[in-house]
Amino acid sequence: MAYTAEISRTNPSCFLFVIDQSGSMADPFGGEAGKRKADGVADALNRLLQNLVIKCAKTEGVRDYYSIGVIGYGARVGSAFLGALAGQELVPISQVAANPARIEERAKKVDDGAGGLVEQKVKFPVWLEPVAHQGTPMVQAMTLAANMLQGFVAAHPNCFPPIVIHITDGESTDGDPTDAMQNVTRIASSDGNVLLFNVHLSSNANAPIAYPNRADNLPDQYARLLFETASELTPFMLGIAQEQGYNPEPGARGFVFNGDLALVVQSLDIGTRPSNLR
């Protein structure tokens, strides 16, 4: 059965983030004044990386269950890691954990145990800064993604299939990206094809849509293209999506419109996760 390979240090899997850093990402996000799409992407990606690292953390260190890559595309196409990881393509997650470009302190409201909220300082590691320059070479970015993943799958032929998370506002400037995306999802390990999640960040203030199974209600042609090219959720992911209250229909795809991607990390299976740990 596909998508059942164990994720372990001897048989790691891979996460590849493909991030739109084009000029249009400086536009406001979801109609929110003051927040640019590029800020939303950098925040979302830093949070996803943080959650992935935490998921692999034990007290003796971070276990290398994954290799991680971040491709940025805009003025240039290539690794978007900063700091000590700058220029690197796929790196073991323990290296990601050890090398954020910087660690911010952010305020978080937490329950004070007496019905109120109290502000607490939390650490927020940053690997990626908001960038918004020039065109949207999506085809070139997906071609690089396919090259990197071919290398990974050749080295780990029985791995849980790599997961690609592509975050964009959807307007490719170097041609129709459909073929390049299909070339990505055509890559397979013995456990199944690469899974592509497309996250569409729009300036359009439409309500968020997560994991639809049809394109009818999507607001524009960019959203429809990103829906069509996204992978179907695996049965395990469908189960988790159900538990999280998304009510996905059969055939639901890894497509999110103006929404967040918490499900992707929640649905990774590296062992027992207590139901009372949220």
Place this chain on the structure above:
Amino acid sequence: MNLERYALWQPKAGNALDEYEDAFVLPRRARNGKPFVCAIADGATESLLSRQWAQVLTRQFARQWLAARDWRGWWNETLRVWQNEKRAYMERRARADKPVQWYEEPGLEAGAFAALLGLVLMPTPHALTWRAAAVGDCCLVQVRDDKLLAAFPMQDAHAFNNRPYLLSSNPARNDALAEQWRFAEGNFAAGDRIYVMTDALAAWFLRASEAGARPWDEADAHRNADAFAAWLAELRATRAIRNDDVTLIRLQYRG
């Protein structure tokens, strides 16, 4: 008390021995006329200090379950012991100049998680009674006359999943705990066998039994550490069993 007993364990394939996060207590002595207490626990992969927490739970069950008035009394004392244990751990880290890293903070704050199953054998004039208490998916199976007589708290192989409710060292995560405790008891007659297992082996055991096989005979055929390890390697290779830490306590009452 003529009680034949042994315990076997193996870490998840690919993990080092010191990454084993189950724990168990199986006393060497079984005194006539006295209760016999053993326990097994399974620390969650996705929590920090799981092994230490599983060890505290089993040790506390063996030491204090019978003396406590009810599970609440035992639980409060166990959380107190854990606080000391965690403080000592943090002090050791500080002394070793290994400060807590940013990626450990959320896990340490969320707490450690583990499943627990404790078992008490109570002598009665002509036999033994077993009483068990559990939270989570560790499992006890009783076999009599070559038939599965009882399974507790999981009744069948379908009941296992990757998201069990577990005992947390963080009281805020144990909201519904009162509803999660499971209790059972039964007679332990001469010749009966009890197998207490962590989830991966228990799921295999129940699945095999449901398919009409006699998994107890297969388990009994691998009684020493090497044979047990080789057998598990075979089950894992054919994916008959999930790759996870495995612990088995086997008890047989000889009358």
